[in-house]
Amino acid sequence: MKRICATLGGQRFEIPWEGPALLSDLLAPHGFSLPCGGAHTCGACRVTAYGELSPLSAEEKRLLTTEEQLSNVRLACCARALGSCTVHALSPPRPRVRKGGTLPAAAGESPFGRGHVLAADIGTTTVAAYLCDPLRPDRPAAAGELNAQAPFGADVITRIGKCAEIGVRPLREALAGQLDRLFAGLLRGRGVRPDRVRGVVLTGNTAMLHLFAGLDPAGLAAAPYTPQSLFGVLYNARGYFPTLPPAAPVYLAPCVGAFVGADTVCALLACRLEPRELLLDVGTNGELALMTEEGALCCSAAAGPAFEGAGLRCGMVAADGAICAAAVRDGGIVCRTIGGGPPRGVCGTGAVSLLAALLELGAVDETGLLDERWEEGFPLGGGVVFTQRDIRQLQLAKAAIAAAMDALFDAAGLSPSDVKTLYIAGGFGSAIDPQAAARVGLIPAALAGRVSAAGNAAGMGACMIAASQRALDDAEALARDARVLDLTESPVFRERFVEEMMFGSPEG
Numbered sequence: 001m002k003r004i005c006a007t008l009g010g011q012r013f014e015i016p017w018e019g020p021a022l023l024s025d026l027l028a029p030h031g032f033s034l035p036c037g038g039a040h041t042c043g044a045c046r047v048t049a050y051g052e053l054s055p056l057s058a059e060e061k062r063l064l065t066t067e068e069q070l071s072n073v074r075l076a077c078c079a080r081a082l083g084s085c086t087v088h089a090l091s092p093p094r095p096r097v098r099k100g101g102t103l104p105a106a107a108g109e110s111p112f113g114r115g116h117v118l119a120a121d122i123g124t125t126t127v128a129a130y131l132c133d134p135l136r137p138d139r140p141a142a143a144g145e146l147n148a149q150a151p152f153g154a155d156v157i158t159r160i161g162k163c164a165e166i167g168v169r170p171l172r173e174a175l176a177g178q179l180d181r182l183f184a185g186l187l188r189g190r191g192v193r194p195d196r197v198r199g200v201v202l203t204g205n206t207a208m209l210h211l212f213a214g215l216d217p218a219g220l221a222a223a224p225y226t227p228q229s230l231f232g233v234l235y236n237a238r239g240y241f242p243t244l245p246p247a248a249p250v251y252l253a254p255c256v257g258a259f260v261g262a263d264t265v266c267a268l269l270a271c272r273l274e275p276r277e278l279l280l281d282v283g284t285n286g287e288l289a290l291m292t293e294e295g296a297l298c299c300s301a302a303a304g305p306a307f308e309g310a311g312l313r314c315g316m317v318a319a320d321g322a323i324c325a326a327a328v329r330d331g332g333i334v335c336r337t338i339g340g341g342p343p344r345g346v347c348g349t350g351a352v353s354l355l356a357a358l359l360e361l362g363a364v365d366e367t368g369l370l371d372e373r374w375e376e377g378f379p380l381g382g383g384v385v386f387t388q389r390d391i392r393q394l395q396l397a398k399a400a401i402a403a404a405m406d407a408l409f410d411a412a413g414l415s416p417s418d419v420k421t422l423y424i425a426g427g428f429g430s431a432i433d434p435q436a437a438a439r440v441g442l443i444p445a446a447l448a449g450r451v452s453a454a455g456n457a458a459g460m461g462a463c464m465i466a467a468s469q470r471a472l473d474d475a476e477a478l479a480r481d482a483r484v485l486d487l488t489e490s491p492v493f494r495e496r497f498v499e500e501m502m503f504g505s506p507e508g
Contacts, residue, residue, distance in 0.1 A: 006087045008032060020054075023047060023087055024076040032089060033150035038077040039158065044315065045076040051085025054078075065376070108470040110134070112199030112249060116192050117466035118183050121263060121459035122175065122204030122212060123147060124156055124284050125308045125317060126427070128459045129182035131190055132466040140463050141186050146317060148178035149211065154310035155284040156207040160221045163211075172214045176240045179212075184243040194243050203253040203462040205261030205285065206230070212240075213252065223488075225258040232476055251472070253465060254479035259285055259300035265479045266461025267425045268296060269471060271454055276418055278405075280443075281425040281458070282307050282348075282432075286401040290408045290419075295481040297412055301404035303397040307348040307428055311393050313377060314384045316345030318427055323350035323380060325433065326357040333357050335380055343384045349431040354386055355394055356436035359503055366503045368395045398442040399500040405444070406500070407493040411485050416444035425457040441500055 002017040008030050015026050024034055024045060034045050043063035050072055056064075057078040064073055076089070110117060119130040119140070127147050130140040149171050152162040159171060179202075187194055202212060206227050210217040213235070219226040232254030238246035253262035264287045267279055273291035281287045286303040289296045309315035309322070316322050321344025325336040333354070337343050346354065358364040363371045363378065370378065370388045377385030409415060422443065424432060430453045438448035464471040487493040 002084045004081050004085055004087065006030070006089070008089050017081060017083065020080045020082050022077065023049060023074065023079050023081060026081060027076060027087070027089060028151045032076065033146075034077055034153060038153075039161075040075070040077055043075060043313070044310070046073050047076050047079075047087050047089040048072050049074045049079060049085060049087045052081065052083030053085055054080040054082060108468045110198070110467050111251070111469040111472050112466070115198035116187075116190075116196050117199050117201065118186070118197060118244075119201040119459070119462040119466045120179055120182070120203070121266070121456060121462055122179075122202060122208040123263070123426070123458075124205065124208060125150075125154070125305075125310075127175075127178060127182070128456055129179060129186060130459060130463050130466075131183075131186040131192065132463050133190065133192075134467075137467050141190050142459075143182050143186055145178065145182065148174040154308070155305045156205070157221060159211065160207065160217045163217060168211060168214050168216055171211045175208075175212050180241045180243050183241060187243070195245055197244050197248055199248055199466070200237065200241070200244070200250040201253065201462045201466045202250065203262040203266045203458050205263050205283075205287075206255045206258055207261075209252050209255065209262060220258050227255070227258050230255045230257070230479070231262060232479065251465065253462060254476050256296075256298055256479050256482045257300075257484045260287055260289075260298045260482070260484055262479075263287070263458035264289055264298065265475050265482075266459075266465070267423075267454065267457035268478050269461040269464055269475050270457040271423045271425070273423070274420070276414065277421045277423065278408075278419050278447075279423045279425060279454070279457075280401070280405075280429065282401065282428045282442075283426060284308060284310075286397075286404060288401075288404055288408055289482070290412055290414075292412055295483065296478060297408060297483050297485060299404050299408055299485040299487055301400040301487060303400050304393065306351065306390075306393040306397045309345065309347045309351070312346055312351060312390045313387045314345045314380075315351070315390075316347055318347040318349070318431065319344075321345065322347035323354065323384065324431060325350060326354040328357050328360050331361075333361065333378070333380070343380055343382045345384060346380070346386065346390075348428050349433070351386075351390065351394055352398075352440055352442065353433055353436045354380075355391065356433075356439040358386070358391075359439060364391060364503070368392060368501070368503060394440070395501050395503075398440055399497050402441055402443070402500040403493050403496040404487055406496040407485060407487060407490045410492045411490075416446040419447060419450065422447045422451050423454040423457070424451055425454040427456070429453055430455050441503060 040059040231252040237244040320339035377387040434451040
């Protein structure tokens with residue numbers, strides 16, 4: 001029998017060959033991810049391959065440079081193994097998952113009674129899990145990983161499309177199995193028997209909770225964007241978490257709407273926003289919540305995956321080797337990487353910082369056009385480049401967030417200078433340089449000095465619910481009372497989106 005020899009991050013696999021198959025299908029069981037879900041749009045699934053392979057596809061000729069094509073680089077989502085071949089791929093980066101944050105004191109008894117409670121924030125890119133100890137309520141044990149659904153796509157819409165092809169079950173099983181493993185590791189680490197677990201709290205955006213629960217998310221992909229559930233409901237561990245007692249209650253935190261999820265509700269709970277304070281969680285969807293005297297006014301803007309490193313030519317998650325900051329020095333660009341080693345790619349915060357530096361250097365003009373000297377991409381070392389297409393992806397993402405913020409201010413009758421504090425949640429918000437974010441137009445210049453990094457506020461809110469019935473009640477009240485601004489019907493959003501595509505002057 002013919003075999004495919006695959007090396008993924010130095011680990012070698014031999015895969016029996018049973019007929020022509022995409023390299024991505026062969027590598028997926030071993031953790032190889034497809035940022036665009038195999039849609040042939042991002043070019044991020046590069047591998048080096050030799051042997052009996054299909055000819056270069058049109059997509060490969062478009063997305064690979066001439067040098068790459070001559071060096072046996074292929075796109076795993078396009079190239080098919082036709083017989084014996086050898087495939088080399090980089091190991092998936094191990095992201096530095098932002099797990100911590102401010103955990104306010106919880107009042108009252110846990111809704112699950114006395115004992116240990118598990119919690120998790122299910123992000124599109126990463127998953128953070130917690131073990132809440134009643135003896136140390138302010139210091140939960142934590143663990144995090146890249147979301148195990150990554151092989152099905154980097155963003156929510158891609159995964160929803162994958163569900164239409166293969167059903168929800170594979171995505172549900174990947175996520176539930178990952179959470180069960182993370183929970184088991186936390187219990188072992190603290191020496192807690194699984195039968196001592198009294199409950200589980202899960203938060204995440206509306207789509208992620210659908211995928212965990214095994215509900216078809218198709219209604220979230222097209223108007224009128226109708227979710228099957230807004231949650232705030234109890235399941236049990238049976239069928240999801242084999243490690244835990246089958247009857248252990250599993251609470252899925254409440255969502256506000258199709259695109260304002262339980263993660264926003266939990267972040268609001270943890271940050272304890274006061275009127276004229278704003279929460280921003282930047283991910284594949286940018287979720288915003290402006291606290292008013294009448295409650296939270298929320299909206300969601302489709303930013304795409306650029307702020308999480310996906311969709312960029314050399315984009316990656318925030319892991320060792322990712323460029324995380326850049327500055328102009330001696331007429332050039334100096335980059336800093338996570339871990340201090342040579343650059344392997346560019347993460348979301350690095351992309352914003354790099355774009356701000358290129359604007360300062362004059363290498364990018366106010367329309368986002370990269371100087372023609374770098375037609376093949378601005379070199380950053382180690383083969384990492386920043387391209388014109390990358391800039392356009394960031395322009396679209398930052399314009400969506402900025403225009404959504406403008407629409408919120410208009411609906412509330414406020415201006416940026418009226419906002420007391422801008423909380424930026426998540427790993428992106430914890431690492432972003434506010435001045436760089438203002439320079440590229442992601443946030444108003446008036447708020448650059450009022451930014452507070454909230455860490456994983458969604459995870460902290462889930463831990464608060466785990467510890468306190470009052471916090472659970474507050475979360476449900478926040479979700480119930482919140483109002484959603486529909487950006488598809490906002491003329492301010494439409495007008496400002498076009499204007500926000502431009503890069504203003506450093507002062508404005």
